[in-house]
Amino acid sequence: xxxxxxxxxxxxxxxxxxxxxxxxxxxxxxxxxxxxxxxxxxxxxxxxxxxxxxxxxxxxxxxxxxxxxxxxxxxxxxxxxxxxxxxxxxxxxxxxxxxxxxxxxxxxxxxxxxxxxxxxxxxxxxxxxxxxxxxxxxxxxxxxxxxxxxxxxxxxxxxxxxxxxxxxxx
Numbered sequence: 001x002x003x004x005x006x007x008x009x010x011x012x013x014x015x016x017x018x019x020x021x022x023x024x025x026x027x028x029x030x031x032x033x034x035x036x037x038x039x040x041x042x043x044x045x046x047x048x049x050x051x052x053x054x055x056x057x058x059x060x061x062x063x064x065x066x067x068x069x070x071x072x073x074x075x076x077x078x079x080x081x082x083x084x085x086x087x088x089x090x091x092x093x094x095x096x097x098x099x100x101x102x103x104x105x106x107x108x109x110x111x112x113x114x115x116x117x118x119x120x121x122x123x124x125x126x127x128x129x130x131x132x133x134x135x136x137x138x139x140x141x142x143x144x145x146x147x148x149x150x151x152x153x154x155x156x157x158x159x160x161x162x163x164x165x166x167x168x169x170x
Contacts, residue, residue: 007118035059
């Protein structure tokens with residue numbers, strides 16, 4: 001099963017629309033969003049452009065959470081899971097949250113095949129922590145605020161059969 005993994009949109013609707021139009025993303029069976037949508041209208045963009053299940057965790061820059069949740073109810077395929085999500089997808093146990101330190105702790109504790117996170121706008125991270133694939137899809141936003149510089153806008157396509165991820169630039 002192929003799953004799209006995105007994070008840190010930060011209202012960059014232009015990069016989000018480009019990513020959502022990419023055939024590699026549209027060929028996936030589900031989407032994970034590791035937080036920082038920012039504004040509630042991002043839910044509408046996601047819901048209109050991607051018809052399969054979308055699972056979202058909240059980040060530190062999702063300001064109007066009440067409206068984000070309210071907007072998500074307009075789309076039967078979108079689920080907001082708070083700060084943490086765990087599931088079984090494509091035969092793999094998977095956990096997701098926004099923060100790298102929490103994701104690493106989850107991976108180190110075991111019990112999951114894959115752990116996804118965002119937040120740090122770093123270059124894509126794809127590493128094995130014991131038996132767990134720990135991945136960060138990078139930032140759809142395409143900017144690293146801490147370093148005040150542009151970075152590639154990226155997302156991942158996770159192949160649960162192979163337990164590996166491929167990065168795509170927007």
